Amino acid sequence: MAVYVYSITSKDLPMRLDDLHGVGDPPSPLRTVTAGVLCAVVSDAPEDLRPRRRDVLAHQQVQERLMADGAVLPLRFGMTAENDEVVRAALEDSADTYQEQLRNLNGATEYNLKVSWEEEALLRRILLESEDARKLNAATREGGTPGMSLALGELVAQEAEVRQQALAAGIVEALRPYVRDESLTSPGGHDFLNISFLVQQDKEEMFLATEISLANQLGEECEFRLSGPLPPYSFV
Template identity: 75%
Template structure:
């Protein structure tokens, strides 16, 4: 029977799984598959596995329980294997890689930061600080502009938006980088122009959070910094 794989830990991990439920309806009991010095936390995989709210919550609860007791390599929701032997084989084949990664993640958690810039506020800043954009906008609004000028204004604003967002994103990452072991940048979605995760060790957590709060204060209400964490280090497995 196919098995659902939640995470990988060292064999020395306490593995307190009592009271936890696995994915599926009814939820499958959790168990461990051991190979050498590694454990994988698994349960039987439901046939109709989909990212239902209850199953995603169960997956996350397992990660959080394991994280509370030690280092864990959390797998993304939906990872399955053919059977316990296939899981055991994967642990054996990649034992060195998994052991190194567990050591790297020891004592650290993930923080994810997403940043957006209020569109109208950014536009006002561009028109205020770019003489060319200001003049083109005035001509267009005043009725003396040409279609070519409107097109040029649109292209100029698009270039300015991209340049300013890239510069601010780089500045934010540079400010937080000293307090993280590692960073992982993902493609932003929606109105966000930055989506970055940091691997932060416990000793640096206070400075990381203080720096993020300082950045949010400096940037003001026009920029929204949304920080989530501590999280299982999905981005660094």
């Protein structure tokens, strides 16, 4: 029977999973597959596996419980294997890689930061700081040609990108002393920054304090959305 794989960790990690259950309806009991010093937490995989709320929650609860006791390689929702033997073979074949990743994650946790810049505030800043943008904006308001409107739009877009990239770099640089690793993702929507940090636990307090300070310095112009601590999916 196919098995659902939740995470990989050291076989020495406490497995305090007795009060948790796996995915499926009815829920599947959790069990472990061991190979050498590594261990995978698995359960039987339901035939109609889909990201239902109850199953996503069950998956997340396993990660959080294991993370409370040590380093974990969390697999994303939906990972399955043909059977326990296939899981065991994967642990054996990639043992060195998995152990190195566990060492890298030991004593660290993931935080995700998204930042957006309020459009009107950004436009006001561009018009304040860019003489070319001010002149084009004034000419457009006075009934300039359609070409002027297009040129203004292109110039504003360019100026916005320059400012957003510079601010994103500054934010990351300010937080970097407190992180072990970082993973940048293409931002979506109005965000100009979407980045995950692997934060050292002994520097977590300073990381959080610095993030709050940055958000306060930028005021209402920028919105900071910090999520975490999270299972370190971005670093597995």
